[in-house]
Amino acid sequence: MQVSVFVLVLFCLCLSVYGKNKHEGSIKHDDPMLNTETPNYKEYCVIGAGPGGLQIAYYLESSERDYIVFEKGHGAGTFYNKFPIHRKLISLNKVYTGKTNKEFNMRHDWNSLLSNDESLLMTKYSEEFFPPADVLVQYLNDYATKLNLKVQYNSTMHDILKRKDGLFQMWDQHNNAYTCKYVIVATGIAKPNHIDFPGSDLTVPYEDLTLDLKPYEGKNVWILGRGNSAYEVAQHIMGVTNFIAMMA
Known part of the structure; x- marks a missing residue:
């Protein structure tokens, strides 16, 4: 028919953070060992190297903080390799505003991240009012590279838990453990x-x-x-x- x-x-x-606990039955969340060992310690752990994660990383880098960004993809902004599916952004990229005031111009630039490098503006990458999504992917990767942000790619984190000593612990897909004082989840739209x-x-x-x-x-x-x-x-x-x- x-x-x-x-x-x-x-x-x-929607956002899905925790998922199934791969260590259930082998490591208890209140196990004393989680209070005595601090493998791969960083003060800040940022999960996700999209626009939010990279912007946070910039400020952590500028403040000389001890941090690391975990990204499950092979590069920054991998979400935008597929979405939006019609490959056009809907966020404004107004290059010609008729003004020279940087603050005014930034209000008409909805894609750029903040930094001290004026070459890292989306208006330098495209003059289209609605730029192609692939241009944003290139921009985000250049942002991470040029600003020397500490991003660890191909790292899928799971089983985030808080230990008795107040620290957070998590594992990657290879079961390597990481410990940090603060966790910032910047995964955005996940599933x-x-x-x-x-x-x-x-x-x-x-x-x-x-x-x-x-x-x-x-x-x-x-x-x-x-x-x-x-x-x-x-x-x-x-x-x-x-x-x-x-x-x-």
């Missing part, structure tokens, strides 16, 4: 929030959408959600669809 209505669901994304409801098995989540317009031609499309990604998709397909309904 042919389905006349192409149903599309854009799922919200899709798949909503279960009657008919949800007939929907297509945002992360699996095709950019091919052929499946949408002449169809009625229902978009669940009215956030940024919802409007992004609606704008992409509106030229070939019969009707688009958005529900929040």
Whole structure:
């Protein structure tokens, strides 16, 4: 039976920090050993090398703090290697403001991070009002490299726990232990929030959408959600669809 209505669901994304405890049964969270050993100690542990993690790292570096940034990807800002799926940012990059005041211009630059290096501005990387997502990835990696930020890539952290002595301890995917006084979680949007409801098995989540317009031609499309990604998709397909309904 042919389905006349192409149903599309854009799922919200949620943050998942802890996950299943891989050490359950072998290391108890109140084990005395966790109060006597401090493997790979850093005062600050930042999890995630996206815009938030890198901005925090800049201030920690500038203040000469003892810190490390853990990033599960092979480079900075790897989230933006896939998202947004239509590869255009929706954050402003207004190069020509008619003003020379740096503070005024920064208010029209929604992508740049703060630093003392004026070459590290997104307006130096693209003149497009909505830059390509790939440009942001390049910018974030240059930001981390040029400012000598201490980022450890290919490190997926799990089992974050607080010890009796007040320190935090965690492990990477190779079961190497790390200890720190402060943990800053900067993972941002981590996992899709798949909503279960009657008919949800007939929907297509945002992360699996095709950019091919052929499946949408002449169809009625229902978009669940009215956030940024919802409007992004609606704008992409509106030229070939019969009707688009958005529900929040």
